[in-house]
Amino acid sequence: MEFTIQKSKIRIVKGDITEQTTDAIVNAANRSLLGGGGVDGAIHRKGGPKILEECRQMHTGQWSGGLPTGKAVITTGGDLPSKYVIHTVGPVWQGGKQNEARLLAEAYANSLRVAAAKGLRTIAFPSISTGAYGYPLEKAATVALKAVGEALKEQSSIAEVVFVLFSEKALKIYVNKSREFFTSD
Helix, strand or coil: CEEEECCEEEEEEECCHHHCCCCEEEEEECCCCCCCCHHHHHHHHHHCHHHHHHHHHHHHCCCCCCCCCCCEEEEECCCCCCCEEEEEECCCCCCCCCCHHHHHHHHHHHHHHHHHHCCCCEEEECCCCCCCCCCCHHHHHHHHHHHHHHHHHHCCCCCEEEEEECCHHHHHHHHHHHCCCCCEC
């Protein structure tokens, strides 16, 4: 499924984020930036030690207390096909009453800002916070699609955003939710 917002394309595909050839992929990281399970673990495993080393430097430097929820930072892509990895921390689902939607939207928007500031043109996102952090998939898809659509109006240098969903269920939810926000090409 493909959509256009101003000059930016949004695609929704089923696949493995670690195999994307976009300029950057987004890592649904934990606060420590030092790897974990799910998408985070897969990116660190496939990307190799260079990503972890850069994350360690940030963890002992500016982000010694951990990267705050909603913020985003960039590292090399290491051994990944993508040249860069943008690490962002999504919120842990707590029933929807702890600003989870705002924080999740910030994770997407800040990732796009980091990409634009680096001069990147293409970026791939997983479904942030819907794994171990427990964010309900339908609610997360709504927030993600709306946040990216709004952010692309500010970040006109981004040519393409790809949502890379790991399961058929997630793909169907994102495609169905996308119809609420975008007109397909």
